[in-house]
Amino acid sequence: MKYALYVRVSTETQNPEMQINELKEYCDSRGWKVFQIFVDRLSGKNTNRPEFQEMNRLARLRRFQGILVYRLDRAFRSLADTVNQIQEYNNHGIKFTSLHDHGMDTTTPSGTLMLHLVSSFAQFEASIIQMRVKSGIANARSKGIKLGRPRKIDLQKVIQLKERGLRLSEIAKELGVNKSTISRVLQNPILNSKKNENGNA
Numbered sequence: 001m002k003y004a005l006y007v008r009v010s011t012e013t014q015n016p017e018m019q020i021n022e023l024k025e026y027c028d029s030r031g032w033k034v035f036q037i038f039v040d041r042l043s044g045k046n047t048n049r050p051e052f053q054e055m056n057r058l059a060r061l062r063r064f065q066g067i068l069v070y071r072l073d074r075a076f077r078s079l080a081d082t083v084n085q086i087q088e089y090n091n092h093g094i095k096f097t098s099l100h101d102h103g104m105d106t107t108t109p110s111g112t113l114m115l116h117l118v119s120s121f122a123q124f125e126a127s128i129i130q131m132r133v134k135s136g137i138a139n140a141r142s143k144g145i146k147l148g149r150p151r152k153i154d155l156q157k158v159i160q161l162k163e164r165g166l167r168l169s170e171i172a173k174e175l176g177v178n179k180s181t182i183s184r185v186l187q188n189p190i191l192n193s194k195k196n197e198n199g200n201a
Contacts, residue, residue: 002035002064003027004055008074012041019070026099027068035064044077059094066095072104158185
């Protein structure tokens, strides 16, 4: 079997040789042929990792039969990301093995079972987060809290309404925002400095 080796270090100054050597030794012990070594020198949070993307492109073309990584966190950003990507590899007939995450080896029946278990936990975690978000939104709305992006306030309009003698609550109602927002706008030091300049002119 031909295997792609994926290695990642976080910075340009870090040396990936330790990871590479261990992965190559493991391939030798399993009788796997190294197809290509893909090395990224970027943070794992960076979604634009060129070598990782190139490896995945070749995986979709089925240029090799398996992928070997040093640890899951070298390749993936989260549990959900891990599950989705490995399932995509499986769809293309690509086996996946993580050297230092015992059990995460889809070349074995136990590794495949482990993937299904992890997938179930990821789905459960996602559903719990979704329930918490919905509950939080419902709770906020029940307290009269408006959600979404804050409306942009027309400062000139606020000044005009204030000069017409409207109270803060009336200005807020006119502009469709809450009273505290209008209060903050009127306390803006830049706005106050302009008012002072106009008063001194």
